[in-house]
Amino acid sequence: MIGVAGCGRMGAPMLGALCRAGFDARGFDIRPPREFGALSEHMTDDAAAFAAGLETLLTVVRDVPQTEDVLFGAQGFVRTASLRRIILCSTLSPRYVLALRARLPEQITLIDAPMSGAQIAAEEARLSFMLGGEDSDLDAAQPLFAAMGSHFHRMGGFGAGMQAKVLNNLLAASHTAMTRLVLDWAEQAGLDQRKLLDLIHTSSGQNWFASGFNQIEFARDGMDDDNTIGILVKDVESALDAAPEDADTALPRTVQALLRTLEPYPSSS
Template identity: 65%
Template sequence: MIGVAGCGRMGAPMLAALRDGGTNAIGFDVVDKDAAHIHTNLMQFAPHVETLFSVVRDADETDTLLFGDQNLMQTAPNLTRIFIGSTLSPRYVRDLRARVPDHITLIDAPMSGAQIAAQNRTLTFMLGGAQADIDDAIPLLALMGQHFHHMGAFGMGMQAKVLNNLLAASHTAMTRLVLDWADAAGLDQDRLLALIATSSGQNWLASGYDSIEFARDGYANDNSIGILVKDVAAALDAAPPDADQSLPKVVQSTIRALTPRH
């Protein structure tokens, strides 16, 4: 049986895609989702799971799931494969290999595309792991996504993801600033976004402004802007020892200061 832990903005549509694809899949979340196949009782979930997709928020929740209060290392005796889908520090992810029993296959499989891509089953996966393990995983991942990039050994998928999200955070910060300045100048937002889509300023947030769920949000700890702030921190944790971190830190503080855009 396949289990999805963390059935929020990303996990819930991923679970739906797995179930619609004909797999025997169930979910687990600490918040009641009012769905018969998503459990809040761990013991209705853990003993049945053989393949786990972990899509919880951060490293603390991952630790709780795998080793802490939920402790799937003990409560899921049939577990043989784990996909780490959350965006976490690559350093933390690499260290998981020494903490998880050797008989359990570990694949880092963070996703890109936001909630809209999860709902449309067009996610992009950045993958780290042995080639044979990745080859075996692709048919399952194809139920949820369209693009699969094997970046190297375990941990390299996460390394690629945090660098990708660092760019996404910079696009978010600058696109929102540009739109605010356009407002002040009396420039029509829709016309400007149409221009950006066909010009040198083109970027993912601007091109998907009407469909990306967090494009107009302000910062909150539990929303996608808050998660993006967390993702920049994950990138900074994996920065080269002598790297200049000043620009990523400015981007992080800028998106933390965002207010809702109407």
């Protein structure tokens, strides 16, 4: 059985995609199954029930503390399930991910497979996966990724996918912060937002966030620890945790600080 731990805005549609593709899959979340609508029959908030028959675990929780709970702590599926494979889809510090190998039984296959594309891509099963692991392990898991995504980037051995993801998210964070700043300045200057976004899309300032501004679910969010802006702040920290010893971290810290100041858009100022 395949299990998805952490069925939030990304994990729930990923579970849905696996079920639609015919996989024997169920989801675990601390929220009761009734909150998941059509997915409720595939959901449980009972850790023991989730662990029964669980062989492949996909973790899509928020951060390292929640990953610790899923693997070793409150849920402790490494202890309670007969796991054969763990696929890490959360965005975590690459240093933390690499250290997991020594903490887990050798017979458990480890793959890091963080994804990109926001909720809309998860709902449409067209996520981009950044993959780290042995080629044979990635080959065996490819049907799962194919059910949930449309782009698959094999970055190297275990941990390489996570390193690529945090670097990608550094750019995503900078695009988010700077696009929002540009739109605020444009409003002050009296520019039409739609016309400016159309211009950016076909000009040198083009970026994923600006091009998808009206489709990306978090585009107008302000900073909150529990939303995607807060997750971007966390992801920048994950990248900084794995930065080279002599790296200049001033620019990432500035982007992180800008994200922390974001208010719901349009700004009330």
